Amino acid sequence: MDDRTKTCTWNDFCEHLASFAVDEDFILVAQEMDIDLGPLKNLPEEKVFLSSVSDPNMILNAAGLALNGKKPWIVGVSSKILSRSYSEIRESLALPSLSVRIAVPDGGLSCGEEGASRIMTEDITLMRAMPNMSVAVPSDRNSVKGIADAARRLEGPVYIRLGQTPLSQLNDDPDGDFSFGGARLLREGTSVTVCTCGIMGHQALKAADILDQQGIDIEILDFYSLKPFPEQALLASVRRTGCCVAAEEHSCIGGLCSATAECLSTTYPVPVRFVAIDDQFVHSGTPDELREYFGLTWKEIVNAAAQAWALRRR
Amino acid sequence: MEITRINELEQIASEVRKDIVRMVGVARSGPLEFPLLISDVLVYLYWEEMLLLAHTPKRNDRDRFILGTEDGVPALYSILARRGYYGREELWNYRRLGAMLQALPDFRRTPGIDAPCVTSGTELAIAAPLAQSLGMDGLHTRVFCLLEDKDCGCEDFFLEAARCTKENIKNIIVIAVYKQTAGSQSNDQQLKCRDRLSAYGWKVLEMDGSDFASMEEVFGRLNNDGAEPAIIFTSIKNGKGLSFAESDHVRTKKGMSIEAMDRALEELEGKSNG
Numbered sequence: 001m002d003d004r005t006k007t008c009t010w011n012d013f014c015e016h017l018a019s020f021a022v023d024e025d026f027i028l029v030a031q032e033m034d035i036d037l038g039p040l041k042n043l044p045e046e047k048v049f050l051s052s053v054s055d056p057n058m059i060l061n062a063a064g065l066a067l068n069g070k071k072p073w074i075v076g077v078s079s080k081i082l083s084r085s086y087s088e089i090r091e092s093l094a095l096p097s098l099s100v101r102i103a104v105p106d107g108g109l110s111c112g113e114e115g116a117s118r119i120m121t122e123d124i125t126l127m128r129a130m131p132n133m134s135v136a137v138p139s140d141r142n143s144v145k146g147i148a149d150a151a152r153r154l155e156g157p158v159y160i161r162l163g164q165t166p167l168s169q170l171n172d173d174p175d176g177d178f179s180f181g182g183a184r185l186l187r188e189g190t191s192v193t194v195c196t197c198g199i200m201g202h203q204a205l206k207a208a209d210i211l212d213q214q215g216i217d218i219e220i221l222d223f224y225s226l227k228p229f230p231e232q233a234l235l236a237s238v239r240r241t242g243c244c245v246a247a248e249e250h251s252c253i254g255g256l257c258s259a260t261a262e263c264l265s266t267t268y269p270v271p272v273r274f275v276a277i278d279d280q281f282v283h284s285g286t287p288d289e290l291r292e293y294f295g296l297t298w299k300e301i302v303n304a305a306a307q308a309w310a311l312r313r314r
Numbered sequence: 315m316e317i318t319r320i321n322e323l324e325q326i327a328s329e330v331r332k333d334i335v336r337m338v339g340v341a342r343s344g345p346l347e348f349p350l351l352i353s354d355v356l357v358y359l360y361w362e363e364m365l366l367l368a369h370t371p372k373r374n375d376r377d378r379f380i381l382g383t384e385d386g387v388p389a390l391y392s393i394l395a396r397r398g399y400y401g402r403e404e405l406w407n408y409r410r411l412g413a414m415l416q417a418l419p420d421f422r423r424t425p426g427i428d429a430p431c432v433t434s435g436t437e438l439a440i441a442a443p444l445a446q447s448l449g450m451d452g453l454h455t456r457v458f459c460l461l462e463d464k465d466c467g468c469e470d471f472f473l474e475a476a477r478c479t480k481e482n483i484k485n486i487i488v489i490a491v492y493k494q495t496a497g498s499q500s501n502d503q504q505l506k507c508r509d510r511l512s513a514y515g516w517k518v519l520e521m522d523g524s525d526f527a528s529m530e531e532v533f534g535r536l537n538n539d540g541a542e543p544a545i546i547f548t549s550i551k552n553g554k555g556l557s558f559a560e561s562d563h564v565r566t567k568k569g570m571s572i573e574a575m576d577r578a579l580e581e582l583e584g585k586s587n588g
Contacts, residue, residue, distance in 0.1 A: 046450065049443065052473035060432070060439030067378075067429055067440070068447040087434040096421040096430040 107161035125254025146178025339575030349389035382437030
């Protein structure tokens with residue numbers, strides 16, 4: 001695909017979210033000068049709640065608005081929202097199950113230049129482990145729209161991880177059905193199930209071409225909903241392939257890899273291989289450099305799929 | 315306020331205090347000192363000041379009450395039961411598995427609870443946008459937020475207080491409670507807090523949280539003006555003269571024995587009768 005047609009999920013999200021302003025209960029909660037809001041900057045004044053510079057206060061502000069029936073969308077930097085305000089999210093949003101959505105523009109390694117303190121590779125772990133919280137990771141424009149629409153309808157708190165890396169469309173189905181607890185089939189295959197989320201779906205499609213030449217026909221699933229986790233979609237695929245690879249731009253602890261292993265180990269044990277960041281902080285660098293350095297490319301997926309395929313029972 | 319009404323309110327507050335002692339005693343855990351301190355203030359708010367109907371607890375034009383400290387929860391539970399939101403028998407299951415009255419209010423399960431009680435951050439950050447949002451919906455409801463005065467000194471509190479005046483939020487009343495011990499004066503932190511809030515444009519008032527006439531006078535002044543957000547520094551006599559309120563199990567929140575509970579109830583009974 002032509003690079004000019006690629007878009008980053010954060011920009012797609014801002015564009016789509018702006019169309020929600022017609023909802024009576026819609027309100028955007030943000031801090032001044034925090035992130036580039038794109039088209040959201042043009043929202044009517046009464047649809048934007050500018051919070052003070054305190055990150056915990058921003059979360060509590062959204063809770064206050066939700067108590068009066070509003071459906072706030074919080075946008076902000078992941079390291080500030082999730083780590084500085086974890087207990088506020090837990091106590092004021094998740095515990096009372098208020099319908100507040102949190103969207104972050106800097107998920108994964110997409111803001112790699114900012115360094116370890118800013119890059120959260122454990123954000124999905126934190127949000128997945130929190131009761132009542134739903135978690136989604138879109139991977140292209142269609143999934144951004146579908147997930148935002150699903151979050152708009154959902155009761156209870158939602159965490160949506162977005163990124164700044166330009167991405168192409170994973171498939172050409174603009175009306176695809178997206179719902180929390182669902183997964184999307186990106187490629188049919190019979191040899192290995194490859195579970196992906198976010199940017200790793202794109203890498204898996206590249207890996208599929210190489211693996212085809214080796215006689216390994218992989219099936220690729222995009223797990224855009226990490227919580228609720230679509231167990232049936234995973235099991236249906238693994239029952240046919242007999243082995244699995246999980247690939248995510250996240251720590252190997254607590255994200256898609258863990259969810260996959262938790263599901264398979266208790267229900268249908270098969271050989272599983274992970275492509276994820278080891279238990280370590282990342283360095284600063286360009287996103288592509290970092291993905292190469294931490295082993296989050298199609299090459300690692302090829303290796304992992306070949307290993308899983310070799311280990312499966314005949 | 316007529317003396318007969320004051321007597322009635324004092325009688326209700328006395329019964330509320332007995333309920334607090336019973337529920338914390340039966341649960342064998344839970345805070346006791348702070349609920350006893352704030353029971354008069356809550357009685358005044360729920361019987362004299364706030365606009366509410368217990369049989370329609372979700373009515374949109376009701377006044378809201380937000381408790382900013384987990385230590386005050388038993389008092390709020392007891393008040394809501396007395397006010398008819400649920401039966402008093404619920405109090406005796408406080409903190410039990412599956413009970414409606416959990417250690418922290420379950421916002422979705424307990425009638426009369428207007429907001430979750432958070433243990434971190436400033437509750438003003440929940441109360442202020444709620445008040446702002448109600449105002450934008452054209453409702454003339456007020457949001458009352460009760461805090462301990464020590465929670466009014468943090469920077470997050472001041473950031474939110476500044477935002478209140480910037481956004482012209484008028485329908486918020488913060489009640490900052492502090493314990494008045496013999497010969498004590500407002501401490502430095504509280505004086506700085508008062509100055510800073512005055513500078514932001516808040517109305518800063520002082521009342522005696524053990525004296526219903528004082529509360530009526532202060533809220534009367536507020537209702538006549540109501541042009542800016544208000545904070546009422548509320549001094550309350552430590553223990554209200556009750557000897558058990560000074561005991562170790564009260565201060566350390568370790569729960570009280572049945573014997574200690576009986577002694578406390580006897581003392582409260584004696585005080586209310588005489």
